[in-house]
Amino acid sequence: MGRSPCCAKGVNKGAWSLQEDEILINFIQTHGQGKWRSLPQKAGLKRCGKSCRLRWLNYLRPDIKRGDISADEEDLIIRLHSLLGNRWALIAKRLPGRTDNEIKNYWNTNLAKKFHGKKSKLPMNPKPAEDKKPIEKSKMKAESKSVNESETSIPPQEFRLSTSQNENLVPVDDDSFNFLMEINVGDVFIPDVDFSYTQGDQMNFHMSNINHVTGEENDLSPSEDDNVHEHEMKCVLSSELKRVASFLELEDE
DNA sequence: AAGGGTTTCAACCGCCTCTCA
DNA sequence: GTGAGAGGCGGTTGAAACCCT
Structure with a gap:
């Protein structure tokens, strides 16, 4: 019946606790990231491997940039989205410290309404x-x-x-x-x-x-x-x- | 202050792609 | 060449925070 579920039963779901974060950070700092499916067991976390990966990449990574999206970043997001569509991971690669999830959320909450149905109405930088x-x-x-x-x-x-x-x-x-x-x-x-x-x-x-x-x-x-x-x-x-x-x-x- | 509606965003879900045996 | 497992990704959800009356 299709693929087996990626996460075993009995794993924690929902918001991560401080202890869980610490365990994940410590484990990745000593063993490096990757092998996400086996990571929870090795680290002693009752979490799905994909959940660990997401938590690390979207929140715990040391190079995550916190704080509001700047005007320059917003402008770049708008332009890249026009070019690439909802390819958040690609867009995120052009914005150091920002995650695909963050950009996706930012788009959906701040920009989607602004530009929905407004083809070719994007702001243009005046150029020489x-x-x-x-x-x-x-x-x-x-x-x-x-x-x-x-x-x-x-x-x-x-x-x-x-x-x-x-x-x-x-x-x-x-x-x-x-x-x-x-x-x-x-x-x-x-x-x-x-x-x-x-x-x-x-x-x-x-x-x-x-x-x-x-x-x-x-x-x-x-x-x-x-x-x-x-x-x-x-x-x-x-x-x-x-x-x-x-x-x-x-x-x- | 209360409570109902709205917004935000972390996290989950499930599909797709990649890798490797 | 093929299939299974793992990683990656975008869409969606829902709890918490915020706002309004």
């Missing part, structure tokens, strides 16, 4: 004019020329930022995937492009709400020219995602 380089549609199409023509359909699936094995990255896990933002960390900029994905033979592709150099609202509404075939879209997205992956240093070692 020379840094603004919206993708040109003509360039997009030119890039799509290299696409493997034999590939005719892409099943909806989760895209991966890892590019080491899949030369052609495959979007998308949602009805839409939005590059909503202009990433501004380091020297890499991801232009503010909205890729609307429609399941079927074609994707409707259009750039929207591009924050131009002047800051003026653009009027690039979808048109015939904006429609590209799915595999072309794949190529474009692949190119963009590689840039993102490179920027985020998320590619496989």
